Amino acid sequence: MTNKNLEKVAGNGLLNRRHLLGMGLGGAGMAVANTVLGADSGPLQIPYWSRQPGPGASPFGDRSRYAPQLERMSGSPNPTYPGGGASRSPLQHLQGTITPNALHFERHHAGIPDIDPAQHKLVINGLVRQPLVFSYEDLLRYTMVSRIYFLECSGNSGAVLRRDTPDPNGTAQSLHGLVSCAEWTGIPLSTLLDEAGVLPEANWIAAVGADAASMGRSVPLAKAMDDSMLALFQNGEPVMPGQGYPMRLFNPGWEGNTSVKWLTQIKLTNGPVHFRDETSKYTDTLPDRSSLQFTFPMGVKSLITSPSGQMSLNQRGIYRVTGLAWSGSGSIRRVEVSADGGRSWADALIDSERHEKALTRFSIPWEWNGGSAILQSRATDSAGNVQPTRQSILDERGNIATYHFHGIQSWSVNNAGEVRDAHA
Numbered sequence: 409m410t411n412k413n414l415e416k417v418a419g420n421g422l423l424n425r426r427h428l429l430g431m432g433l434g435g436a437g438m439a440v441a442n443t444v445l446g447a448d449s450g451p452l453q454i455p456y457w458s459r460q461p462g463p464g465a466s467p468f469g470d471r472s473r474y475a476p477q478l479e480r481m482s483g484s485p486n487p488t489y490p491g492g493g494a495s496r497s498p499l500q501h502l503q504g505t506i507t508p509n510a511l512h513f514e515r516h517h518a519g520i521p522d523i524d525p526a527q528h529k530l531v532i533n534g535l536v537r538q539p540l541v542f543s544y545e546d547l548l549r550y551t552m553v554s555r556i557y558f559l560e561c562s563g564n565s566g567a568v569l570r571r572d573t574p575d576p577n578g579t580a581q582s583l584h585g586l587v588s589c590a591e592w593t594g595i596p597l598s599t600l601l602d603e604a605g606v607l608p609e610a611n612w613i614a615a616v617g618a619d620a621a622s623m624g625r626s627v628p629l630a631k632a633m634d635d636s637m638l639a640l641f642q643n644g645e646p647v648m649p650g651q652g653y654p655m656r657l658f659n660p661g662w663e664g665n666t667s668v669k670w671l672t673q674i675k676l677t678n679g680p681v682h683f684r685d686e687t688s689k690y691t692d693t694l695p696d697r698s699s700l701q702f703t704f705p706m707g708v709k710s711l712i713t714s715p716s717g718q719m720s721l722n723q724r725g726i727y728r729v730t731g732l733a734w735s736g737s738g739s740i741r742r743v744e745v746s747a748d749g750g751r752s753w754a755d756a757l758i759d760s761e762r763h764e765k766a767l768t769r770f771s772i773p774w775e776w777n778g779g780s781a782i783l784q785s786r787a788t789d790s791a792g793n794v795q796p797t798r799q800s801i802l803d804e805r806g807n808i809a810t811y812h813f814h815g816i817q818s819w820s821v822n823n824a825g826e827v828r829d830a831h832a
């Protein structure tokens with residue numbers, strides 16, 4: 409089954425990434441069961457779907473009924489927190505880097521408001537020369553930009569830091585599904601702020617949503633003038649209701665909470681407003697009980713999505729280990745993979761484009777010999793930041809607060825091929 413010419417590049421079966429390039433499945437001994445084509449073989453017969461026309465074009469597309477019916481995963485509703493909660497993207501079943509709109513993760517503090525764009529207003533006021541109010545129609549006339557960006561809740565992966573023991577049921581989705589990536593189209597916030605005329609005393613913006621949570625966040629003016637966007641479209645269609653229809657603030661690379669959905673007001677202020685969601689929440693309490701406030705950029709991070717928790721390897725042989733890497737501080741420069749719990753590492757292949765502040769796909773071939781293994785990935789970003797281990801984060805800042813956890817995820821493989829969450 410194994411091709412002896414495959415070059416081992418790190419311990420426990422990691423193979424040179426070059427072997428994924430142009431590698432025929434059978435030829436390289438991938439764990440698949442190809443059969444030899446015989447004279448009377450099925451593939452040469454014409455299947456029924458080739459013999460008659462199928463249904464014609466339709467107004468709205470749907471998945472193949474044979475394809476996995478992928479879904480977001482949400483927790484059980486809490487009657488004391490109506491509309492609160494989250495749903496997670498099925499990372500282990502997705503490929504590429506773009507999250508389909510219907511599977512983008514959600515995090516709501518008071519549910520999804522049913523906004524009629526004809527009645528929605530966006531106000532820009534405070535420390536500006538000329539307060540402005542925009543309708544949805546007004547905004548559609550502006551010049552827009554399109555950018556591919558990840559969005560990650562700073563609570564993502566927090567359970568991995570919080571739990572003393574690995575989660576026996578943990579999956580990439582359940583542990584890490586509060587990250588998604590889309591092409592966002594909208595108006596650079598600087599365009600609208602310039603039009604209102606920012607006064608010299610203004611150093612921050614205060615952004616407020618139109619949902620019943622009235623969620624607000626303070627954002628430094630420098631970010632707002634840099635790459636913040638008023639997002640109106642998501643992967644080509646109007647922003648989904650769960651993502652903030654008809655419009656949201658989008659702060660690339662920053663903790664998801666700052667990207668205020670259903671945006672209705674931007675007030676220019678001298679300092680931060682200290683909203684509820686930047687005082688009682690979204691602060692990071694340290695072991696000495698002091699708290700960090702306004703920890704905005706998301707750390708450099710990566711995750712093997714396949715094989716990952718609850719999957720199983722059914723056959724010895726070569727697997728394509730693949731996953732996602734991202735950083736709030738730039739693009740992904742490098743991803744390394746280990747199959748021996750971090751003792752040795754090999755460079756993965758970067759399969760996708762390396763956009764700034766976007767999910768990036770990596771892969772590497774790995775030969776599973778039927779024994780136990782611990783799979784890990786470690787990302788380095790364009791600023792030189794290297795993804796830390798879970799233990800080094802614990803040593804550095806404890807786990808009173810579990811926001812901004814970007815440590816290395818370990819997946820153990822036992823000799824039955826079962827893949828589980830692990831702490832290594």
Ligand SMILES: Nc1nc2c(c(=O)[nH]1)N[C@H]1C(S)=C(S)[C@@H](COP(=O)(O)O)O[C@H]1N2
Nearest residue numbers: 513514515516517561617623651664665669
């Ligand atoms: N108005 C408003 N904006 C909001 C929220 C909210 O509940 N209300 N949730 C925030 C949080 S905590 C996150 S992580 C992101 C989630 O964005 P998404 O639901 O589009 O994935 O939106 C942020 N913006």
Ligand SMILES: [Mo]
Nearest residue numbers: 561562664665
């Ligand atoms: Mo969040």
